Structure formats: structure tokens, C-alpha cells
Amino acid sequence: NAGVMQNPRHLVRRRGQEARLRCSPMKGHSHVYWYRQLPEEGLKFMVYLQKENIIDESGMPKERFSAEFPKEGPSILRIQQVVRGDSAAYFCASSWMNTEAFFGQGTRLTVV
């Protein structure tokens, strides 16, 4: 049973491009959480999803950011028209109900 898989591990985008970050939860996990870690800062919650539903997106920036967790396939965090301030490490975690959450290795986004 593979752990939480995130890809790519490193992503470089030019300002104005789109970034797509993928998170494949552990097998059997139906809950996915996305977090962002800005340079020299702690982890901040972004969004909590269950299959085909956004449960809590209170941590998502109001514009340019969106997330989905379709019935089939990985969860996707999409950032449109990236800016330098979007450069960060993006982590996802998955769990089943209230069981232990497992974290991925993260995607390090660099906007140049």
C-alpha cells in the first residue's frame, strides 16, 4: 500500500502560467487535505475535500486557486496565473474518516 503520492515533487512555472499539483491519497482514503508552507513560515490549511465534494475551503485564496477530488483519480490543486508569492511547498494529507492522517512528500512550486 503506497503512501500518499504527490507529483510533481518540484514544479517551476513562469509568472502567468498555470500550476497543477496532484495528490493521490492512500488506498481506501476518502478525505484529502491540502496545505501550503510558505518560505520560513509554518503550514497553513487550504482546503478539505471528500470524494466529489469540497467540505471546507476557508483557507483557499479567493482568486486563482481551486481544488477538486473527483470520483476517480487524484485530487488536483490548480493555481491559475501564478505569481511569485505562490512559490511555496504544497502538501496534501489523506485519511479515512477520523483515522490517522498521512502526509505526502509535497510539491515545491517555484514561480520565476
Place this chain on the structure above:
Amino acid sequence: KNEVEQSPQNLTAQEGEFITINCSYSVGISALHWLQQHPGGGIVSLFMLSSGKKKHGRLIATINIQEKHSSLHITASHPRDSAVYICAVRSAPRDQFYFGTGTSLTVIP
């Protein structure tokens, strides 16, 4: 005010020392996680606690639900323990994670 407060922010220890990192939280929780993050690395979950105490090797984690406090102890610390340790709580009833700012631990040989 942050929902999760950790102390100390930075900690330097000699190899072999006993280390304690503290975490206090202000929200109702269903569980508390202790996480480890190496520089440039991913996040590893060390413990999930909802009550009492857990031990794994040289690591011990305790939680006091009434006092809303948890501690992570490392016995016989080793340079490979050098990392950032993060306390995270899973809030209840709103199922969301809140994170402490982390404790940066350096163990000197």
C-alpha cells in the same frame, strides 16, 4: 492568537540529552498529531493521539485533554533527530487541521 502554540521555537541539544517539546491548543479536538519535517523534505507523522501516551522507540508522546496540552519527548537524542517537529490538531466538530509553527531541533554530536 494561534489555535496551536509550540515551545520552544528553536532547540539545540547535545547528543544523548533528553528533549521535550510542548504543544498547547485552544480548540476542541478529535486528535493531535506530532509531525517531523527534515530540511527540504516531506512530512512524516510520528504519532496520532487522542488520549494518554504513546511510545515508539526513543520517542514518547503524551496528551492531557483537560489541560489541552501535549508533549513530545526524545530520549537519548541523536544528530539524526535534527529536524522540525510540528504539532497539529484535528479540530472537532469542524474537521480541520491546525498547525503549530514548529520546533527546530538541532542535536550536536
